[in-house]
Amino acid sequence: MRWNSFIAGFAAAVVLALVIALGVILSGAYNVAATDRHDPIAAWAFETTFENSVSRQASAIAAPELTPAMVQAGAGEYKAMCAQCHGGIGKERAGFAQGMMPRPPALAASAEHLSASEVFWLVKHGVKMSGMPAFGPTHDDEVVWNIAAFVKAMPGMSADRYGAYGAGGEGGHHHAPGEGHSH
Structure with missing residues (x-):
């Protein structure tokens, strides 16, 4: 049961990271201006x-x-x-x-x-x-x-x-x- 919980938690974290990344990409939240340094x-x-x-x-x-x-x-x-x-x-x-x-x-x-x-x-x-x-x-x-x-x-x-x-x-x-x- 612990292994299944770990896999489910890991999968949820990966999905959440992908949703956040997609949100940043689609929203234009990341400033691509050459005058702004990368984080x-x-x-x-x-x-x-x-x-x-x-x-x-x-x-x-x-x-x-x-x-x-x-x-x-x-x-x-x-x-x-x-x-x-x-x-x-x-x-x-x-x-x-x-x-x-x-x-x-x-x-x-x-x-x-x-x-x-x-x-x-x-x-x-x-x-x-x-x-x-x-x-x-x-x-x-x-x-x-x-x-x-x-x-x-x-x-x-x-x-x-x-x-x-x-x-x-x-x-x-x-x-x-x-x-x-x-x-």
């Missing part, structure tokens, strides 16, 4: 889901050796497509990115906590409801790996070195899948 439980749920999903999705991707040539080629692409939101070394993100929620991470600091495969996956597939676009549909894997190589090199890079990358017209080219890449 701690929602922030934890979003962050934990993000980290675990990226880790799982990227786990099957074998990263190539990231070469200095890839870092060089990815510099202009990063500066053209990523730096406005993520900033650079000694370079702030664009003003509009300050109002994004979640705020795009400063990759010069946070990239050391991501594997090359995770960076590749994020650039290729983007992140739902974050403002992070998927570049895979418009850029071939070579370009995406070059960006990943540059991002992975950023944590150990000086501001002077960051500024020198991409100078002279390298990078910054946008290629559709299958197009050539002339770096």
Whole structure:
């Protein structure tokens, strides 16, 4: 009898939680404004889901050796497509990115906590409801790996070195899948 009572109580709690969640969803009670921070439980749920999903999705991707040539080629692409939101070394993100929620991470600091495969996956597939676009549909894997190589090199890079990358017209080219890449 105790087991049946436990199961019934557990089922009732699950149903109650689902009714409350549905009430919040349908009523619009949760403020989705980017100017309002997430409550701690929602922030934890979003962050934990993000980290675990990226880790799982990227786990099957074998990263190539990231070469200095890839870092060089990815510099202009990063500066053209990523730096406005993520900033650079000694370079702030664009003003509009300050109002994004979640705020795009400063990759010069946070990239050391991501594997090359995770960076590749994020650039290729983007992140739902974050403002992070998927570049895979418009850029071939070579370009995406070059960006990943540059991002992975950023944590150990000086501001002077960051500024020198991409100078002279390298990078910054946008290629559709299958197009050539002339770096």
